[in-house]
Amino acid sequence: MVMIELAGLEKIYRGHGADVEALRRIDLRVERGEIYGVIGRSGAGKSTLLRCINMLERPTAGTVRVDGVDLTALAPVALRERRRGIGMIFQHFALLSSRTVRENVALPLELAGRPRAEIANAVEPMLEFVGLEAMRDRYPAQLSGGQAQRVGIARALAARPSVLLCDEATSALDPETTASILALLRDVNRTFGTTIVLITHEMGVIKEICDRVAVIDGGRIVESGRVRDIFLAPRAAITRTFVGEPDAAELSAMLGATLDEGAGGNAVWRLGFSESARESVVTALIRRFPLDLNIVSGTIERVGGEPLGTLVVELVADPPTQEDARRYLDSVGVRVDVLGYVERTLEPLT
């Protein structure tokens, strides 16, 4: 079931002289109950994208459907009503300094006009959920960053929204606190079934908790899919840098030869392993075929708890052997992506 659907979304800021196209033809679907990440550099448009989902930014064109309702078609009052079903947390927390923790968490319920007793009953369990019941009468200035974000999460969830939008929610936090906040978001997702959309510039956040990811660059989604697939086989250049893979120029430098797109010479492959990472595919490859492997770079990451490995190798072999090797790798479930070819400087030893 689709929870959020952006179709043909465009956002153009009319400026003096030149218009700025912040978002271009964005199509995106988020399933109910999933954690969806949008990653991009600063200025890529991810923040605008997130703000279009609850219409803090009104898109220039396109539709925004949340839970089946097209928000772009709603009058202000109806839109405000809908926004109560969409929680949001912020990089710098956006807590009211004049309110205590408890009063901050109560705010969305007050805005919805709920009776006082009901508010009190709803706030306490939320504070317990985020582990801050002891801090209920503190003011935000007395909290650490991690605690403040916990209050932000409790506040966003107080009205029990079906969607939670996270705007760089961990970017202002240290790595340890980031991990604890991400764990809390996963808890939120599992406990309340809340659909989460988060934007970030850190791949670590994506691989920690997201089910699917979209990579945004220059206002466009350049790549999207399951996080593990993106990790095993990033296609767009920007995605490769997010994954930490050397780009074409770096590869050329490492190989000591220019990486070419055209076939011929030694193939440069990216091998993507999942469960088979444990099996010694590389050894098997060398034993079975008359070839040498020159390992250029490699990573092993845990994505959603699953170990994923990638290995960039130069395949020192003639074309028919390359084909055989490729077929073998396919048969054992190792992903092969051709990154290019380099002039043959090494000959097979065997």
Added chain:
Amino acid sequence: MLNELSSLLPEALWETAQMVVISSLVALVLGIPLGVVLVATDRGGITPSPIVNRILGAIVNATRSVPFIILMVAIIPFTRLIAQTSIGTTAAMVPLSIAAIPFLGRLVEAALREVPRSLIEAARAMGASPLQIVVKVLLPEARPGIVAAFTITVISLIGYSAIAGAIGAGGLGALGVQYGYERFDTPVMVATVVVLIAVVQIIQFAGDRVARRLTHR
């Protein structure tokens, strides 16, 4: 002479207090909403309305650029309409209020602008209406700044009321001018100034204290 002083001073103080308290209250009731409207209708505000903003801004600037002594004289017909007289303590409350409203309005506007935009955005994301943003976010968050603005307004009104005193409104200003200046009565002059300084100090002290109490940053 000391006897004379001991009866004149409390009376003058009482008149000043009346003028300042009444015009401060009027400023509070009308100046805070004025500041809110100035911020809300501004470009990028919560209910942008360039026309309202420009007209209000022009009126505020016009009122504030007229020296108080001229304002007092200029609005005498209006004063007569409201107070049924154009001289005395009651009459002085009218121009004092007229001067204080835009004065406080501008200061409140500045205080409201200090509220981080991210808080307004967060409230909008929660489904807050413009009025709710004002009542639940802007005013509470700007409270220390508004208290400071009101303190400055009250102190300025004490100064203005002394000018009003010079043209027949009574109060400490009149006492100082009539006895101290025109009769060369130095002790009365000194006493008046001392009382004025003391009153201003007390108000500033109290204002600072309240503002600090309300600050949780």
